[in-house]
Amino acid sequence: MTGDKPGKIWKFGDDVDTDLIIPARYLNVSDGKELAAHCFADVRPEFSREATVGDILVAGKNFGCGSSREHAPLALKASGIKVIIAESFARIFYRNSFNIGFPLLESSEAARALTAADRVTVDIATGEIKRESDGAVFSTHPIPAFMRELVDAGGLVPYLRKKRGGT
Amino acid sequence: MPRGSAMGMTITEKILAAHAGLGRVSPGDIIEVTVDRALANDITAPLAIETFREIGAVEVFDKEKIILVADHFVPNKDIASAEQVKKMRGFARLQGIRHYYESGDAGIEHVILPERGLVGPGQVVVGADSHTCTYGALGAFSSGVGSTDLGAVLATGFIWLKVPPTIRVEYTGRLQPFVGGKDLILFTIGMIGVEGALYSALEFGGSAVRGMAMHHRFTIANMAVEAGAKNGIFEPDDITKTYVKETSGPEAGYFTSDADAVYSRVIAIPLDGLEPQVAFPHSPANVRPVSKVGTVPVDQVFIGSCTNGWYEDLREAASVLKGKKAAKGIRLIVIPGSPAIYLRALREGIIETFIDAGAVIGPPCCGPCLGGHLGILASGERAVSTTNRNFIGRMGHPESEVYLSNPAVAAASAVLGRIGDPRELKD
Numbered sequence: 001m002t003g004d005k006p007g008k009i010w011k012f013g014d015d016v017d018t019d020l021i022i023p024a025r026y027l028n029v030s031d032g033k034e035l036a037a038h039c040f041a042d043v044r045p046e047f048s049r050e051a052t053v054g055d056i057l058v059a060g061k062n063f064g065c066g067s068s069r070e071h072a073p074l075a076l077k078a079s080g081i082k083v084i085i086a087e088s089f090a091r092i093f094y095r096n097s098f099n100i101g102f103p104l105l106e107s108s109e110a111a112r113a114l115t116a117a118d119r120v121t122v123d124i125a126t127g128e129i130k131r132e133s134d135g136a137v138f139s140t141h142p143i144p145a146f147m148r149e150l151v152d153a154g155g156l157v158p159y160l161r162k163k164r165g166g167t
Numbered sequence: 168m169p170r171g172s173a174m175g176m177t178i179t180e181k182i183l184a185a186h187a188g189l190g191r192v193s194p195g196d197i198i199e200v201t202v203d204r205a206l207a208n209d210i211t212a213p214l215a216i217e218t219f220r221e222i223g224a225v226e227v228f229d230k231e232k233i234i235l236v237a238d239h240f241v242p243n244k245d246i247a248s249a250e251q252v253k254k255m256r257g258f259a260r261l262q263g264i265r266h267y268y269e270s271g272d273a274g275i276e277h278v279i280l281p282e283r284g285l286v287g288p289g290q291v292v293v294g295a296d297s298h299t300c301t302y303g304a305l306g307a308f309s310s311g312v313g314s315t316d317l318g319a320v321l322a323t324g325f326i327w328l329k330v331p332p333t334i335r336v337e338y339t340g341r342l343q344p345f346v347g348g349k350d351l352i353l354f355t356i357g358m359i360g361v362e363g364a365l366y367s368a369l370e371f372g373g374s375a376v377r378g379m380a381m382h383h384r385f386t387i388a389n390m391a392v393e394a395g396a397k398n399g400i401f402e403p404d405d406i407t408k409t410y411v412k413e414t415s416g417p418e419a420g421y422f423t424s425d426a427d428a429v430y431s432r433v434i435a436i437p438l439d440g441l442e443p444q445v446a447f448p449h450s451p452a453n454v455r456p457v458s459k460v461g462t463v464p465v466d467q468v469f470i471g472s473c474t475n476g477w478y479e480d481l482r483e484a485a486s487v488l489k490g491k492k493a494a495k496g497i498r499l500i501v502i503p504g505s506p507a508i509y510l511r512a513l514r515e516g517i518i519e520t521f522i523d524a525g526a527v528i529g530p531p532c533c534g535p536c537l538g539g540h541l542g543i544l545a546s547g548e549r550a551v552s553t554t555n556r557n558f559i560g561r562m563g564h565p566e567s568e569v570y571l572s573n574p575a576v577a578a579a580s581a582v583l584g585r586i587g588d589p590r591e592l593k594d
Binding site for chain 2: 015017019020023024025027028029030042043061062065066067068069070071073074088090091092095096099100144146155156157160161164
């Protein structure tokens, strides 16, 4: 995951709720790809067409607030988003993301400084965010050890399978 | 001496410690707790069932402790929704899950679980629905999770949790007429913001809570998540005990917070002058007293949901609507929270009052709250709704608007054709 080419940024503000990420009328399916087709349908209709693998989402405070729908991180992950960087995350969204092996980084500094015009490389393991244009490096809150285990395993399902298998 | 052994614990910490097999827990501890009840609905269960299978699990951890409710897109609104419910129903049959509720046997999950005595004080309840925090009204630790978490719980009966710090809200003073639980929680969210209780437990207490009826407590605990909280909770008292006895609910333990419990913040809210509150688009924290609303004409009024679909909510709305009619052009939609509430309202003439006022009565379900069906808004339309969220596009078109209020204000607004105070209707 390290040393990838710099990712394009999708910039959002504070309190982005899960109804914005995936409106409830699309919740009659559970498949990531189908959900991705409607991601941000009401506020950024271009997102589902233009988001590509390796893109990065940067947002303000309380990202993912509202409903517990796991369809929200599923839709973002299936849209190709590599990581979300935000000032803070709503708690259910936070758990859901790590449970599906989708990493989140908390950094007020990066969330405020980065714009849609920037391109950044993100090292999930170290949490280092580097801006391509000027080489600026932003620090993040380290991902707690337990959550790192989940991401490393690829999510809660493979983590539990590993545990149950006793390996 | 173990760290902090001299300090007291909050009710949330006590319940979590008891379910983790620990003498005490502190905020920030990551613990594994046993789950007393696990809940999912027609939107979240299909994904949870997939997780359950992917883990390699064959049987659920305890078929008596799992509750599945079809309440979001029911009666099935389209083929895809019907397939989702079919998947949940098939799983319930295969696993022998008795607490599977659908159609005339269902209703809104957060209303029927307390009403049928399926949840109770001292329990740990997790549900794949963010408003699972409702059962904190009974003195349970109750929290919303996602489908993967719930799938793992179905298999194991355990969940890992980080012990939250607790914010205590102290309500004092007397409630004014037409002011209830909805106004208290809207005012509180307006005060602390939509992330004011992020990752925290919100503990509601104070002299105004003593003697407060259960439906107000359910409404308050229900919206704790709207301030970002992990759980909302009330310390159980005689009113809780009476409710639990009446509903034959489980009694895992009547925990209370110690006098020297440690809180991250204590917020005092005097209620003496508190008016009914209205949350403007597009945030539950965008709150104003009803007297400061101005002239806001509406197209639709919705009374119902897990927040305000209780019998007492319908009774309050009907008392405002009695002998009056919804203004010309206003679509008034009323959805009782459960079949039992519907029947009681019917027998007591409350439904008749609604129909006389021009209301459409919907079947007990989530209805238009989340823009699924049964009352979707067009572009430019406005609704007053007794629900819990007024995000962009929540009830329909992204250019529609939702204003949140209590049932009395919603009912008065239907008559006035604009958002208004029930006291304006006094004749």
